[in-house]
Amino acid sequence: MNNPVTSPAFVESINTKASAQRAFEIKASSCTLKENSQEGGNIILGENKKYCIPIYQRTYSWTEIQLKKFISDLFSAFSSKVEQGEAEPIFIGTMQISAIKEGEHQIIDGQQRLTTFFLLLRFLKEKFPESSVLKEEKFDWLRTEVNNGEQQKFLKEVIESPSSVEGSLNPYKNNYNLIQHFFEEQMQSMEEELGFNIEDFLDFLFSKVYFVLIETRAGLSKNLQIFDAINTTGLDLNGGDVFKIRMYEYLHDIKKQEKSIFEDISALYEKIDKKNKEFGDQVTDIQQILAIYQYVIVARHQLPGTLYSLGANTFFERLFDSIFKIEKWENFSKASNVEISLKELDEIIDCRFLWHRNWKYKKNFSAEDAGAVKLIWNSRYGRFWHLYSVFLFQLKEDENRWEKLLYFTRQLNRLFFIYSVRFDKRINEIYSTLMHRVIDRLVNGSYEEVMSIINDKIGKETSHNTGWKNLNYSLTTNLVENAKRKNLICRLSAMLEENYKSTEQSQIKDIINRIFDEPLDVEHIEAYNHIEESKRVELHAEWGQDINSLGNLIILESNINRGIKNKPYIEKIKQYHTSKFPFIKNFHLTYPEWNLNTCKSRTEIEKNKILAYLFKENEKPYSASAVN
Incomplete structure (x- = not known):
């Protein structure tokens, strides 16, 4: 043959x-x-x-x-x-x-x-x-x-x-x-x-x-x-398939469970599928649940912090290899001490869907809380959003855990916002050093210790305004050189113009959709390029860096912005009036005319508004009688 x-x-x-x-x-x-x-x-x-x-x-x-x-x-x-x-x-x-x-x-x-x-x-x-x-x-x-x-x-x-x-x-x-x-x-x-x-x-x-x-x-x-x-x-076995099989081997061969334990493992997968169907959406999957559990395992067993950065599939593959003594992997020398629990995975699934249920229906949220979630997702440290589920899991016996989670979220947003704005890339000081301490205390310590770490790092306004990359400069100057910085600042500014303390669900959804979900542009109030080409050199000579400053930038619906292009201010405000944002609709009442001086004045107003928000609540940690 x-x-x-x-x-x-x-x-x-x-x-x-x-x-x-x-x-x-x-x-x-x-x-x-x-x-x-x-x-x-x-x-x-x-x-x-x-x-x-x-x-x-x-x-x-x-x-x-x-x-x-x-x-x-x-x-x-x-x-x-x-x-x-x-x-x-x-x-x-x-x-x-x-x-x-x-x-x-x-x-x-x-x-x-x-x-x-x-x-x-x-x-x-x-x-x-x-x-x-x-x-x-x-x-x-x-x-x-x-x-x-x-x-x-x-x-x-x-x-x-x-x-x-x-x-x-x-x-x-x-x-x-x-x-x-x-x-x-x-x-x-x-x-x-x-x-x-x-x-x-x-x-x-x-x-x-x-x-x-x-x-x-x-x-x-x-x-x-x-x-x-x-x-x-x-x-073709995917990561979820492999975990199911290797978890079965772990429980059957190492923990001496009966073969029927496989049905308990499968039940977790079925639970995820069932809950996804209830929401009519792919809310989560087993890989995401494992990524959440990974934080708990690494922190609880004092494994090296570098393991937080491993993908969940790789982490559990190497963890099982080490437990079964198949292969020695760097940073897994303590693997023999690790306990992997179906009960804990089941509880994490519940926590993940609890968070999503409240998020989807904006239940027990304020507009500020929902905005903080969105800003964290868009920050340079968005990967840590899984900590919401870790938080709920670790505080599962605390009757005030949801209120504490919201305060944790707001403060985490302040921290990530400051360091996403001050620096053009994520920095290890926050991404690794600080957040590893936060996770360690979240899993092994107390809520108070977690909040102390975060609040101490937020600190005072003055601690962020000395030397290179100071916050005042980063908030106000040449925002267009870094898209993430520009978008974070302008969206937070817009949120602070809304009734962001509202807990009314329809109002929360309206605010969040307008600021974070619908198509928006960041508009130059004084057009970057004068409508008359012959005046562009003169314009930039007069305005200098202020043309790209916080005072001259505003979020605006994309369809409106692309319609007004580089028209003069007197023409733009006619279209501003059609915006869904109340502060833009009435912008002409606050600023009937626009020039360099009004731009500089608005820059200071916007900067102070944001600084007040970032630092005003840093010394007011959660208590059961004073939420929000």
Whole structure:
């Protein structure tokens, strides 16, 4: 047979790829179902071989399209036997199994294909009862542990009496019916043109359909690594799949839980899906929940702070590697002390959806609180928004945790705003040093300690107005040189013109939508380019840096801004009047004319307004009697 994917060279390449893995045994071979004439070839069935689909696998789920292609490919290859006297071999893919244990192999990859062959053979035995080959066929070589035995009940129904089994909820029966339909359709077509003989078809099926079978002797985690190293087709495990499997191995092998614990793990995934459906939105997923839990684990077990920056998938992959002693990873020397809890993951899911419910409906928020959330997301430190869920989780026994979270959010916004405005990039002083202390105290300390760290860093206005990158300069001068700085300042300025203390839900939504969600531009009140080109040099000579100062900038709906372009102020204010923002609508009442002096005056007013907001509440920490 001249088929590159089943040749010895291909099989050797599989072994070469896998050889990079450590502490395991691997054997790769070219296999057929029952009859293999290749030197060193192997077979899938026969010799009392039995297979188990382990509990952590997905349910059987091949679709109608996949089944139709499967049957069509088989008949396409088989037709060459009738036409040419020799059937063309067909490669069906790779299959990875564990070494035999308790009389059976566990299927790591390939269960969908093997189960489909199982159903095909069961159909053929029912269809051709006179076949001597099929009379000897038994169906005790495949079982499944998926869904804690429920899938095995479905499979057993098809084994014992396929023609009497109702479909719908039984995926094996449903696909059995589809296989029957597609097979009879192909067989009828072939009979009309070339003739069909079941014994010839079985000879082809058992001897010309090839797999590359990879048998490994290793733990579950190592088997997943091998799968990842060699897999090029079939199921692609994502981070959520891998965590589910490795968490099962951790609880079953390390914590000695029963196999049924897998159902508890799966229940967390189902809970997330159910709650997402309730909200009609993809609120979160298991990767985000793990990212939140990552903060808790790193802080609680005093792991190096650099691990906060790892992606959640990588973090848990390396954590499990270290717990299982598969591989030594830098910064995971304390991994053996780590406890991973389904109960805590369940509580974090609840906290994440509690936060989203209040956010979505603006329940227990003020407009200021909602604006703080938006400003944090848009700051240079937006990744720390996960701390809302960590906060709710850590203070779960505190009846005032929501009010405390809001104060935490407002102060965190002040801190991030100051350092996002003062510096054009995020700085390690905040991103690493300070926030690692905040997370540590949030997990291992007290609420009061957390707020003390944040409030001390906010400090006084004077502490931010000395030397290079002082706050006064950053708030007022040449805002257009850094888009993030410009947008943060102008949006906070706009929020402070609104009734931002409002707790009325419709008003909160209106304020937040206008400032943060609808299309906005930052408008130069005095146009950066004079409408008369000949006056542009004179304009810039007169205005200098003030042309890009806080006083000369204002947020404005994009459609209005793009309509007025660089018209003179007297023309612009006619369009300002159509704005949804009350302070812009009435801008002409405060500033009936616009010139350099009014610009400088407004710069001071805007600066002082923002500074008052940033520092006015820094010495008023939350108390149950004084929220907001």
